[in-house]
Amino acid sequence: MSSGGGATESDDGGNGRTGRRPGHSGTRDAILAAARTRFAEVGFDKASIRSIATAAGVDPALVHHYFGTKQELLTAAMDIPIDPEVVLGRIRAVPLDRLGETIVRAVVGLWDSPAGVQAVVAIRSLIGGGEVSLARAFLLEVVLKEVRTRVDSPPGSGTTRASLAVSQMVGVLVARKIIGVEPLASMPVEELVRLVGPTLQRYLTGDLDLPG
Known part of the structure; x- marks a missing residue:
């Protein structure tokens, strides 16, 4: 089988050819x-x-x-060296009223880890290279998909709530890891959790007075 257009299209496992091929x-x-x-x-x-x-x-x-x-x-x-399940597993394990603080703690802790350095570089490259659709799909349809479902109250508000949460965390990412705005850049994770967590929680579960 070559990498050109001559490959056979079949169901996963229909012909059993799952081994590595030349090239x-x-x-x-x-x-x-x-x-x-x-x-x-x-x-x-x-x-x-x-x-x-x-x-x-x-x-x-x-x-x-x-x-x-x-x-x-x-x-x-996306060339991100981090398994989303690292964050998703922690988010699944907490009650709804602790989502905000948990997301901030998990995400910022990940950014600050050794693996987070390459992850931030990958995100910067995606945004700078114009591949924003890919980054948006990763954030909304993988990382926050389950959150969006959990916070969909009133029905239909989940996407808005998740989008607001993304805007908050992207802002923190840019300020902390890309631009280096102080004191945010060197602020301890738990201080960020205390300051940013309630805002994120309001976006996710608070009364946003959304149109009916």
């Missing part, structure tokens, strides 16, 4: 390029493994072989 690094790169384009065009939910495989000219089973789940593929496409 597998080129195959991996082709899948990543197709995934970046597809995620940016239609978003995470609407981009199927089959459509990404077709665009890359490979069997869908190879996408799973190299990247596992669609969520793992999106993380790889």
